[in-house]
Amino acid sequence: MKAAVIHSPGVITCDTVDDPMIKESHDIILKVTSTAICGSDLHMYSGGIPQARPMVMGHEFMGIVEEVGQHITNLKVGDRVVVPFPISCGTCFFCQHDLPTACERSNPEHYGPEGGILTDKGGALFGYSDLYGGYDGGQAQYVRVPYAHIGPRKVPENLTDEQVLFLTDIFPTGYTGVMWGELKGGETVAIFGAGPVGSMAAKSAILYNAKKVIVIDTQQYRLDKIKALTGCDTILWEDADHAVQQIRDMTDGRGADLCIEAVGFEPDRDFIDRAKAVLNFEKGSIKVLGSLYECCKTWRNCFCSWCVSC
Structure with a gap:
């Protein structure tokens, strides 16, 4: 598939990369129909948020469900959904207290109480460096969405992508x-x-x-x-x-x-x-x-x- 990949500060290219795959039972694979560039992407582009390895960018996207994990019951292939930019498990302390961006489980490698720019982080974000979980983002043809029983929201047929896309973040x-x-x-x-x-x-x-x-x-x-x-x-x-x-x-x-x-x-x-x-x-x-x-x-x-x- 094609995707916008950041290689180093100031270098983002449209590359051919491997299609995403289901890894966990609560994953889905989404065919992206609309995506956007966030002001926060500039932090990676400028080097303010460091990223050593190539990564697919983008945490503002929506699309059509292409494949579902075995424990996904709230969604089915063909559903049209919008995806919030934080990745949250839905069951940890912070998720249960309506603070999904502080999820304790979605970013296990870098989670911690400090919440600094380069130190301990909160929950994971799509396409926003290894510090924020290392998940590839949605500026691509397809994207893996973990914890899909929690994040994605079905979109009514009478709403266009342009009417819904801003619900991802801004x-x-x-x-x-x-x-x-x-x-x-x-x-x-x-x-x-x-x-x-x-x-x-x-x-x-x-x-x-x-x-x-x-x-x-x-x-x-x-x-x-x-x-x-x-x-x-x-x-x-x-x-x-x-x-x-x-x-x-x-x-x-x-x-x-x-x-x-x-x-x-x-x-x-x-x-x-x-x-x-x-x-x-x-x-x-x-x-x-x-x-x-x-x-x-x-x-x-x-x-x-x-x-x-x-």
């Missing part, structure tokens, strides 16, 4: 950031990052009846796009102090009720910030997170939407 990521913020309606939400996750967070905040949604980004074209999609207010990031002051000016000096970080660990940084990161062996940056705390109203909440789901 919509629940943005939605969870808002949901955990416990909006009651009428609040102001500030979202840092106008990419796909930021867009989903903005739409979700509107669903939760936020009074005002403010999106901050370094690129005007992204702000223009998200404003057209949601009608939100926008701020072009020039520097941290300027962005924080604008948010305060828009909220009677009090700050936002809820702040969501939808940038990840690779924000725009100047030469000094990058040099400091190299000297300190830092893979990412908490630059944006600091601004969130500054512009959030006293006694309210900040959430990193990436951490919420990953």
Whole structure:
């Protein structure tokens, strides 16, 4: 089959690789009908998440069941399903407490309590390095889906792939950031990052009846796009102090009720910030997170939407 394979930072090629096979009784083989590129894939592409051996990329995909393991009873060949990006067993402590991304069983080689970038991890992810389980991803013609009695969801026939595909990752990521913020309606939400996750967070905040949604980004074209999609207010990031002051000016000096970080660990940084990161062996940056705390109203909440789901 054909698949998008990462070989080293900056090198992804379309290769011919072996078809996936059933390995465990709760596996399925999925024929991929739609897949997407996630912003988190850039972490592997840039080398921020290391990967020594070639691996099929992709954790946002859906398709048609091609083959089922002997203990799969909830799905059959021909079913059309969408697959969440975390791989979870459904029975461990964290899965039983609705925290499937912290699954204790899907990533046995690298599971641990620290949850660092390069140290102990939580549960596994499709196509996202050996640190996250070593499972090949769905930017391919076919993919093996483990624990398929837990993850995949059947798709109604009246919905197209384009209407469903965002349920694999970016919509629940943005939605969870808002949901955990416990909006009651009428609040102001500030979202840092106008990419796909930021867009989903903005739409979700509107669903939760936020009074005002403010999106901050370094690129005007992204702000223009998200404003057209949601009608939100926008701020072009020039520097941290300027962005924080604008948010305060828009909220009677009090700050936002809820702040969501939808940038990840690779924000725009100047030469000094990058040099400091190299000297300190830092893979990412908490630059944006600091601004969130500054512009959030006293006694309210900040959430990193990436951490919420990953």
